[in-house]
Amino acid sequence: KIKVVADAAVDPEFGSGVVKVTPAHDPVAWEIGRRHNLEVKQVIGLDGRLNEKTGRYQGLTVKEARRKVVEDLQKAELLEKVDENYKHAVAVCYRCKSIIEPLPMEQWFVKVAPLVEKSLDAMDKGEVKFTAKRFDKIARHWYANLYDWNISRQIVWGIRIPAWRCEKCREWTVTAGEVPEKCAACSGTNLVQDEDTFDTWFSSSQWPYATLMSSKSEVIGKKSGGKKGKQLSDFEYFYPTSVMETAYDIIPFWVIRMIMLGLYETGKVPFREVLIHGLVRDKEGKKISKSKGNVIDPLVMVERYGADALRMGIVWGAKVENDIALSEENIRGQRNFANKIWNIARFVLMNESGSNKFQVTNNNLKESEDDRWILKELEATVKKVTKSLDTYRLNEAIEELYKFVWHRFADVYLEKTKARRAEALPMLRLILKESLKLLHPFMPFVTEAIWEELGEKEMLISSSWPKA
Ligand SMILES: [Zn+2]
Ligand SMILES: [Zn+2]
Structure with a gap:
């Protein structure tokens, strides 16, 4: 005898409109079982085989048993038809893709x-x-x-x-981690921790x-x-x-x-x-996957262009909270930028070693028109970069910095100082140092290394952010 219940979870238009439920081995059937007080009979064991409740099917794996049941129904001429084209959605193990058979087991829950x-x-x-x-x-x-x-x-x-079950009364004793001396319910001392x-x-x-x-x-x-x-x-x-x-x-x-x-x-x-x-995608905005062959291996990129270039390449052009389009060309471009910063630093250090050491103070900063211009540009850059960082527009911050360091500081200001080397050195050093501070969050390795070359005692990472 089989009990028949009516439940809204079953679609009467689908197939025969009747479905067999096994509350112990399916989440939907479990819910139906709860609504109609059906008995929960577990027929699959932890070993994945049918248990003693299954009569002659006992000991078979779930897969074997399914085949055997169909065979037996056919032999008894009770099977009307088998739909070979029916697709069934089943949960599988995320690693080995084995089919997962739900089992009723005691678990811990947090009431949310x-x-x-x-x-x-x-x-x-x-x-x-x-x-x-x-x-x-x-x-x-x-x-x-x-x-x-x-x-x-x-x-x-x-x-x-951190829960221990009492072997005597089967109650749980839960602690903040320490081993309990006795059962909280019956004071029994034979306790076994949950595995x-x-x-x-x-x-x-x-x-x-x-x-x-x-x-x-x-x-x-x-x-x-x-x-x-x-x-x-x-x-x-x-x-x-x-x-x-x-x-x-x-x-x-x-x-x-x-x-x-x-x-x-x-x-x-x-x-x-x-x-x-967002997600890091390829330059066409496609999802990166091995099968598509568009993988950009970060370790290879670091090996090839340096960690700072990769870091810059990820932030460059990437609006925060949107997906990121990453390309090797972009990372290569940032490697060139890192080289540019090195070249600026080398220029400053070379010139300094050729003349008397300068210590930048407000007194020896003789401001020319060029100096005033680059200071104004620096101030504007500090303002923009700070504001961009405060509003998480990281891409705008580095684009601003890139423009300042490469196109204003290096291309214009530095070129012009070649006509008045010694005089411009304190200002060159000052602008370089302020640039390094601004660049540091984006290019921590290159900037810290140059900072050390400049002979600074305190580390760049612990120096204060420039104020506009
Ligand atoms: Zn598995
Ligand atoms: Zn107890």
């Missing part, structure tokens, strides 16, 4: 509703915002449709779940506060309320951080969950602003 409510509230209040409106919308959409979060995984790589590990997103979503809270070092000199204030820990000083920069495909897995867990654990959002970058 209260966390979602807090997160949406924080977004509404502007405590955390997405730079682009469209990603704000995507985040809200995910929050609105979030299922309770299954945080346990049956893999060994990951943080083991499951956390979902990697559950672990990584705690990154913003976990890293800062566990850091031993304290930020030197960061005090609240002036010199007499108390020394702040890294967490107190840096949390919430200012900007979270990541890719849009992990908004649902990572970004919205960092906000949820940050609010839960600290009462504060983990960051103030979310900036999303």
Whole structure:
């Protein structure tokens, strides 16, 4: 005897309009089973074979059993027809493509509703915002449709779940990580830790506060309320951080969950602003893939043109929050730019070694008309670059810098100083140094190396940003 139920999940127009459900081995059937209180009978074991509930099919793999059932139905002349053209969508393993058979198993879940409510509230209040409106919308959409979060995984790589099962009463004792001495329910002492590990997103979503809270070092000199204030820990000083920069495909897995867990654990959002970058595509805007043969291997590019050139090539022409069109020509062009900066530095150093050492002070800066011009250009560049960085228009910042360094500083100003070498040296050095500071976020290696060549004692990375 088989129980027959009517359920809206089944399309009466499709096939015979009747479908067999196995709540233990299919998510849709599971839901139907829940609606009609059907018994959950697990017939597939963890070994992928049919179990003792399946009679003569016991011990067969799922695939073998399917064939055998069809055979038996045919023998009994109970099979009307087999649709050989029917396409079935089944879940497969992401690595080996084996078909996945769902099994009912005990798992750990996080109830998301209260966390979602807090997160949406924080977004509404502007405590955390997405730079682009469209990603704000995507985040809200995910929050609105979030299922309770299954945080346990049956893999060994990951943080083991700090839950111990009592062998006596079968209850769980959960801790913050320390091994419990006894069962929280019955005080029994025979406890076995769960072998499951956390979902990697559950672990990584705690990154913003976990890293800062566990850091031993304290930020030197960061005090609240002036010199007499108390020394702040890294967490107190840096949390919430200012900007979270990541890719849009992990908004649902990572970004919205960092906000949820940050609010839960600290009462504060983990960051103030979310900036999303696009995918790196080829120069025609096509997705990069091995099969298309349009792969631009970053390690090969670094080997060929240097890391700074690759970095510049990625930012060049790329509007933030849009996909990036990357090409080798572009990276090569940026290598040429890096060479140009080296050449400027060499010119300055060569001339300096040929004359008396100059120390730039306001007193010996004899300003010619050219000097005043390049200073004005520098000031305008500092303003534009700073503003572009503040508004995340990184591409505009480097295009501005490129124009200034190559076409104004090198092509015009530097050329003109050849007629008055010694006199112009302090200004040359000053403009070069300010240019290096502005270029440093985009070309950290070349600029730091030149900075050292210039004999600067403090590292470029810790020098202050030029003020306009
Ligand atoms: Zn597999
Ligand atoms: Zn117990």
